[in-house]
Amino acid sequence: MNQSAIRIRAVMRKEFQEYRRNRFIIYTMGTLPLIFTALPVISLFSISNSTPPSVVRTQVAITLLLLLVIPVVLPATIAAYSVIGERDQGTLEPLLTTPISREEFLLGKSLAATIPTVGVAYVFFIVLVVAIRLGASSVVAHAVWQPSWFLAELLFAPLLAAWSVWVGTAISARSSDVRVAQQLGTLASLPALVLPLLMSLQVFKPTATVAVVIAVALAVIDVGAWRIVSKMFDRERLITGASAVTMRAEAGT
Amino acid sequence: MVKRQWFARRRHGFGARPTTWQGWLITAIAVAGAIGALAGAKKTTGEILLVGIVGLYLALAYSLGGAKKLVDTTERGVESDDDHALENAIAKVSLPPAIYGSQSPREIAEAIVSHTGKFADATEDAVMSDSVIVVEHLTKQFGPRVAFEDVSFSVRRGEVFGFLGPNGAGKTSTVRTLSTLVTPTSGTAEVAGIALTGKHDIEIRQRIAVMTEVPGLYLRLSVTENLVFFAGLYGYRDAQPRIDRALEAVNLTSRASDLCGSLSKGLRQRVGLARALLNDPEIVFLDEPTSGLDPVASLEVHNLIIALRDKGVTVFLTTHRLDEAEKLCDRVAILNTTLRTVGRIDDLRRKMFQKSILVSTAAPLANPEGLFSSIESVANWSTDDTGGYVLTVSDVRVAAPAITRALVAAGADVLSLAEGHHSLEEVYLELVGAAGKGSEQ
Numbered sequence: 001m002n003q004s005a006i007r008i009r010a011v012m013r014k015e016f017q018e019y020r021r022n023r024f025i026i027y028t029m030g031t032l033p034l035i036f037t038a039l040p041v042i043s044l045f046s047i048s049n050s051t052p053p054s055v056v057r058t059q060v061a062i063t064l065l066l067l068l069v070i071p072v073v074l075p076a077t078i079a080a081y082s083v084i085g086e087r088d089q090g091t092l093e094p095l096l097t098t099p100i101s102r103e104e105f106l107l108g109k110s111l112a113a114t115i116p117t118v119g120v121a122y123v124f125f126i127v128l129v130v131a132i133r134l135g136a137s138s139v140v141a142h143a144v145w146q147p148s149w150f151l152a153e154l155l156f157a158p159l160l161a162a163w164s165v166w167v168g169t170a171i172s173a174r175s176s177d178v179r180v181a182q183q184l185g186t187l188a189s190l191p192a193l194v195l196p197l198l199m200s201l202q203v204f205k206p207t208a209t210v211a212v213v214i215a216v217a218l219a220v221i222d223v224g225a226w227r228i229v230s231k232m233f234d235r236e237r238l239i240t241g242a243s244a245v246t247m248r249a250e251a252g253t
Numbered sequence: 254m255v256k257r258q259w260f261a262r263r264r265h266g267f268g269a270r271p272t273t274w275q276g277w278l279i280t281a282i283a284v285a286g287a288i289g290a291l292a293g294a295k296k297t298t299g300e301i302l303l304v305g306i307v308g309l310y311l312a313l314a315y316s317l318g319g320a321k322k323l324v325d326t327t328e329r330g331v332e333s334d335d336d337h338a339l340e341n342a343i344a345k346v347s348l349p350p351a352i353y354g355s356q357s358p359r360e361i362a363e364a365i366v367s368h369t370g371k372f373a374d375a376t377e378d379a380v381m382s383d384s385v386i387v388v389e390h391l392t393k394q395f396g397p398r399v400a401f402e403d404v405s406f407s408v409r410r411g412e413v414f415g416f417l418g419p420n421g422a423g424k425t426s427t428v429r430t431l432s433t434l435v436t437p438t439s440g441t442a443e444v445a446g447i448a449l450t451g452k453h454d455i456e457i458r459q460r461i462a463v464m465t466e467v468p469g470l471y472l473r474l475s476v477t478e479n480l481v482f483f484a485g486l487y488g489y490r491d492a493q494p495r496i497d498r499a500l501e502a503v504n505l506t507s508r509a510s511d512l513c514g515s516l517s518k519g520l521r522q523r524v525g526l527a528r529a530l531l532n533d534p535e536i537v538f539l540d541e542p543t544s545g546l547d548p549v550a551s552l553e554v555h556n557l558i559i560a561l562r563d564k565g566v567t568v569f570l571t572t573h574r575l576d577e578a579e580k581l582c583d584r585v586a587i588l589n590t591t592l593r594t595v596g597r598i599d600d601l602r603r604k605m606f607q608k609s610i611l612v613s614t615a616a617p618l619a620n621p622e623g624l625f626s627s628i629e630s631v632a633n634w635s636t637d638d639t640g641g642y643v644l645t646v647s648d649v650r651v652a653a654p655a656i657t658r659a660l661v662a663a664g665a666d667v668l669s670l671a672e673g674h675h676s677l678e679e680v681y682l683e684l685v686g687a688a689g690k691g692s693e694q
Binding site for chain 1: 284287288291292299300303395429432433434435436455456458459461462463464465467468469470471472473474478481482483484485486487488489490525528
């Protein structure tokens, strides 16, 4: 294992240790997905075989879209805390005086936020589809058990989570208050749901090809966001509140 | 190499989890198989298949999970090649001159004296060539505000270098600049033999350690977990021996598993120092290390600094506490946006203050003016707060016998006669001036 991987793993492990000791994060990860999925799931189970297919499709699409809110909202909250949280507890400066590069730091932080939230999203998805297969009416089971929905969940969850992480990290790096960062981070991450929403509302026909195309679009957006956030991560600005480039310009040197 | 189990069973309760890629692969196949069974088969057949797959998976996980044990979350590697690679890389980048080896500046000086018979000049030249920090005309501006300006000094290998100044003088900004956190506006600097150009920041950070005024620990993590994290940031995989050494150095071995949030401020400061020792740094920057500590905790930190110096580590110490600087520092620099002076404390005293002799008598002298003005080596005199006399002299060794003779001849009852001593505080106040005093308050 090279040193870069060791550093990234060190950041991830530390983040996981902090999550485990922070009940707020544990409760959020557990309850938020429940809130998002409980009501739509109940309505899915109340659908009978005599319900018109269009109603079933709409209800299924809404439920699956709400499942995709989990990998958007959860990492945004965690990522929004990632930089400003370190600054607030006075750990950012000691951390930045070590040989870790900004890419390693950001990657470690983002993976630590992405992996558990995508895991939670997958678990909820699996539990839901299995429950539907076992307990819901056959029309609902047929509508849910489509390769396109499985592919969409499999691809969209990590890509949407990555987007949320970059947006949350960018806001965290520029904010001066944790609460503001978390609220802004959650809000700013929501636009990424537009593409899956169009698929859910059947603006595009929900096929596997459409899912792949949307996934590629999301991946492009993620790469762009990663590049922007990397450039925004300026050690000097994080420590002193102003970037070296700006200060040189102001000082006229 | 120790072979790891594919799964790990928990000591308490029900459950096992994959711990290796093989375990994760089996888990992924099981999940995919379960979904496939439900999706591809008829309802009843699918459900039977699902139960079968889940049962098979659990049986596999338990049979491959070994004995019941806690899941190992520390995952300490058994390979330590990375450590050796790192140390070799560091050694290649900068080696101290062979002639000096691991000798302290004092040993080098003594060696030179034995060959040349000259001490001060030779030592100065020799040790200057072994500087680990060289700063030339360094300036840092934050927009229109000047943090520090045109600062030049050098720090020698193995010395404790005091960096003094009032609040807002630019001390912390200087430390942040030298530790590559902020970019200088102009000027040049070398840290651990590497130019501060922005291109080799990671190499510099690999060879230094910084302890900020606030230790900056993760309060929800234990002492060991904090140190494991920072050792990871330095790229050490098997860091436990380093962590043990660092904890032993700061006498914290018995508190290794305590949460940092439960430690006193003094103990947290010691954890911060242990963290600074993890990478065996060439230079340790200590920013106000005893700020807010009680006398006992401060003394412990002082002893640790002395121990660092004894190990040959260069210590760059910023402090407000002049008694601390006087006790610990080989040389000091006084900064108040611009550098006011740099040198040994004794040299500064000699440069800044005239030599004096303090005379104390049982009763006031009848005619002190007549008595002292008649002594050739006394330039000036005055009385002090205690009723004694302060005589300014050019050479203490010449003046002291003459003064003694004159006092005895005048029939004075002399209680004491001693060389005047100026504290670092007097030097500091003289250089920093009223502005410094005001801002400190």
